[in-house]
Amino acid sequence: MLSILIPIYNYDCRSLVKDLHKQCTISDIPFEIRLIDDCSDHFQKENQSLSTLQFVHFTALSANIGRSAIRNQLAQEAKYEYLLFIDCDAGICNNYIAKYLPFLPSDKIICGGLLYDIKDYTPEKSLRFQYGHKREEKSAQTRNKAPYQAFTSFNMLIPKKIFLAIKFDESITKYGHEDTLLGIMLEKEKKEILHINNPLYHKGIENNIIFLQKTQQSIISLKELYERAEYPSQLSNKIKILSFYKKTKPLHIPISFLFTSIRPLIEKYLITNKKPSLIVFDFYKLGYLCTSMQNSK
Known part of the structure; x- marks a missing residue:
């Protein structure tokens, strides 16, 4: 059924993974949570402890391979036919997993959106918070008016067969626009994107x-x-x-x-x-x- 894929870099994602594990268990579906650490300097030992949870797999890379390659590797190793990509600095809402299940099975790419919590605002993070709150927070209705332009892999459910036929472009070695290029390829291949209101909180807000x-x-x-x-x-x-x-x-x-x-x-x-x-x-x-x-x- 569902492979939850989380690339990790210098972030403590224990709370996120435990919440996801609990929701999947309650939903009573076949699932796995795959974590790959991209040669982090911090929190690797803490995140490795998550492998004690049933159906959670943790791998630590000895060299940093980048944002595109690590996501492609997660998909290659995934066991199930549907992939749920989640960034490691996310926080989930109640019934997050349950809200995706009515859309399975499906040949569509489902994007749940994202939110910013005012509790995470500090003056040192004002620019990132302001940009996220004003530019990135959008309702499903708004995103569906331009589904490919609003595409992001921060919170994306996609059939494995579709993803592996396209994948992230690993030639992008610097930060930024992996999602842009994947969205262009999905549009080129005429793969339908549906935006729904099932957001994740973006918790890892950088300072200015x-x-x-x-x-x-x-x-x-x-x-x-x-x-x-x-x-x-x-x-x-x-x-x-x-x-x-x-x-x-x-x-x-x-x-x-x-x-x-x-x-x-x-x-x-x-x-x-x-x-x-x-x-x-x-x-x-x-x-x-x-x-x-x-x-x-």
Whole structure:
């Protein structure tokens, strides 16, 4: 029936796995929970203790293989015909597993969505929380209006046969846009995505400094994907910052100049403000993309 797949990197997921195990047991379905640790520096011993639970399998890798490869490995090792991908920094709601069961069996990809808990807000994490709350929290009704654009593997139920025929692109070695490319491939293969209201809480909120660093890495990944020229129109349709980049082509040089001039001020604002403007954050991303593109010419 169900293989729950959780890639782990430097996060204590004991509470998540125990809650999932309890819900699966109550649901009385054939299940397994597969955990692979991607050569973490922290919490490996704590997470390894989860292997004492029935139907839980834990593997620790001796070298880091990256976000795409570890998810592909989890799917290859999965026992059952339906795969439920969950990020290790998630928190589950009551009846989370039970809400997925009416959709099985199915040839659709089911995405449950995500939420942010105000209890997890701190001033040091204000940018990530603000972005998640305002941009990532969306109802199923809203997500179903553009199902491929709203796709994320953070909370995804997918038939194993469909996933193994497509898989994550392991050529993406930097952080960011693994989901974007998988969503493009699912759309290309005409695989139906259905969004439902069965969210996970995103608990592992980075502080503002780390989130900015990850944003930079994500933009570099986007730049490299765009320069590969395999899916230029699909990328532009799915990623608003890239769409805006293309629309502002005559302004790229002045945008880069302005961004370079005021970048320290913007970064200080985004890092220290308790409720930073996402419009300022959007300009930061556009400026970083324009500058990165100019530097590679």
